Amino acid sequence: xxxxxxxxxxxxxxxxxxxxxxxxxxxxxxxxxxxxxxxxxxxxxxxxxxxxxxxxxxxxxxxxxxxxxxxxxxxxxxxxxxxxxxxxxxxxxxxxxxxxxxxxxxxxxxxxxxxxxxxxxxxxxxxxxxxxxxxxxxxxxxxxxxxxxxxxxxxxxxxxxxxxxxxxxxxxxxxxxxxxxxxxxxxxxxxxxxxxxxxxxxxxxxxxxxxxxxxxxxxxxxxxxxxxxxxxxxxxxxxxxx
Numbered sequence: 001x002x003x004x005x006x007x008x009x010x011x012x013x014x015x016x017x018x019x020x021x022x023x024x025x026x027x028x029x030x031x032x033x034x035x036x037x038x039x040x041x042x043x044x045x046x047x048x049x050x051x052x053x054x055x056x057x058x059x060x061x062x063x064x065x066x067x068x069x070x071x072x073x074x075x076x077x078x079x080x081x082x083x084x085x086x087x088x089x090x091x092x093x094x095x096x097x098x099x100x101x102x103x104x105x106x107x108x109x110x111x112x113x114x115x116x117x118x119x120x121x122x123x124x125x126x127x128x129x130x131x132x133x134x135x136x137x138x139x140x141x142x143x144x145x146x147x148x149x150x151x152x153x154x155x156x157x158x159x160x161x162x163x164x165x166x167x168x169x170x171x172x173x174x175x176x177x178x179x180x181x182x183x184x185x186x187x188x189x190x191x192x193x194x195x196x197x198x199x200x201x202x203x204x205x206x207x208x209x210x211x212x213x214x215x216x217x218x219x220x221x222x223x224x225x226x227x228x229x230x231x232x233x234x235x236x237x238x239x240x241x242x
Contacts (some may be wrong), residue, residue, distance in 0.1 A: 002176040005108035020057045035225045036079035043102040045188040064158035065140040095136035097194040103133040112171040116239040123215040134177040136162040177207040
């Protein structure tokens, strides 16, 4: 699963890294302990009225709210979408087809249970780059909101997960689906058919990213969402180490 992650980059850095055409005014600040229901940065591509494809950096609530939901509280349970079922699940299937996104991440936390107890780890790319987590997004309209209400639309997102692979399987049985550079643009492209073939392709390609990941034990302070500072990703002694 992916229940906490880190974005240590400023929004202007994300604009450059992802070659964004347009950016929202309300982008979140760097955060070293991002939890579900938090506002996070997402990269999406949409078509203008003339058909021009525009890459945008938006602020979205982490926890997908389907367009048909009665209220946004349902999103608190939909911060992850399993790759095995996302294309069929009513909450996610339309987004798989045409509303796919990237969630930039410096790294993420996962807890491993061993004889020594539960220990959090920070998982990150070995070269200091960013993960591009495969994600989905939806727009939800507030019931009864007028057309001039600035809060009439809620943008929300969910991170796709896959079975863990490689050394990460020793920490947890699930992990975020990480997009490799060669499939990221296809994933975002609105005209790409969001079907099982696409999901299989990005799943296979993700192994090149998995092979380049590293991890280390970190403080259990990450368990408190009130802690958001950079000290959270600093290594600590691993009680499970031989």
